[in-house]
Amino acid sequence: MRSLTINGETHEVDVEGDTPLLFVLRDTVGLTGTKYGCGIGQCGACTVLLDGQAIRSCQMPVDSVDAARITTIEAIERDPVGAKVVAAWVGVQVPQCGYCQSGQVMAATALLKETPKPTDEAIAAAMTNLCRCGTYNAIAAAVRQAAA
Template identity: 65%
Template sequence: MELWNDMKLQINQQTYDVDVAEDTPLLWVIRDNLGLTGTKYGCGLAQCGACSVLVDGEVVRSCVMPAVSAVGKQITTIEAIEQDDVGKRVVQAWVNHQVPQCGYCQSGQVMAATALLKATPNPSRDEITAAISNLCRCGTYNAIDAAIDELAKPVGGNA
C-alpha cells in the first residue's frame, strides 16, 4: 500500500503532519497518531456514532472517513468543543441535565448535538430525531432529549 506522506490535517485550528497509510480512517489518525482520545471507537462501521467529529461544521462518523478525504477541511473534535459557542452551550446543557452515565458515547452525542444546533438553531422534535441517531447503551436518551430541547427553544420564547 502506498503511504500518503506529508498529509496535512487541520484539527482544532492546528495543522498536523501525519504519515499514515492512505486508507486509514480519520478516527485512528485522531486517536492513535495525534493522541486525541476524546473521540471514541465503538463499532468501526458508522453504526454507533461514538467517533463523531465535525468536518467543515458537519457531523461525520470518523471511523469510516478516510483521513485523506479530510485534507483541506476544518476538523473539530470534542477536545475543542468548548471553544465553539454552540458547543459550549451543549456541554453546559449536558451538565445541567446530568446526561452521561458510562460516558463512552457522549463525546459523539455532544458533537452530533452541536452540529445540529449550529445548522438549525431551533430544531423541531422531528428534526432532532432525524439528526441524532447516536447509540447509547446506558440509555441516556431521555436526558439527551431534555438537554437538546432546552437548547432548541427559541431564546425568550416557548417551543
C-alpha cells in the first residue's frame, strides 16, 4: 500500500511499484482525463504535473512519485495559471478531436508556470506533445493568449 497526493487529496493505492502512474490514475483512482496514447512516452497524451513539472505518466513508475504532488487535468483549473490556459484553449477553440488536449493543457501550464512570458521559440521547444489533428498553430496561439 502506498500513499499518493493527487489533486490535493491523499489516495491509498495497492499497486506494484513498477506500475506506470498513468494506470494508477486511470484504473485505480478513476481519474480518466489523463489519456493513454502511445505508451512509450512520445506522444504526451498522458502528461500530468509532478511537483509542477510536466511528465509523461505512462513511463513513470508509481514508486518514483510517492512523496510528490501529482496534478491531473481534473484539477488544473484550481491553479490560476491552469485556469488561464483552459480559458485560452476555449477562447482560441484549440481542440478538434480533443484526445491529446488534456496533455497539451498540462504541458502549457507547466511551461507558463516556469516561463510566464515565453517566446515563440520557447513555446515550440516546450510544447512537444503530438496532435494528430495538427492544431499546433492554435495551441501556440492559446499559449500566447494565456501568457498575455
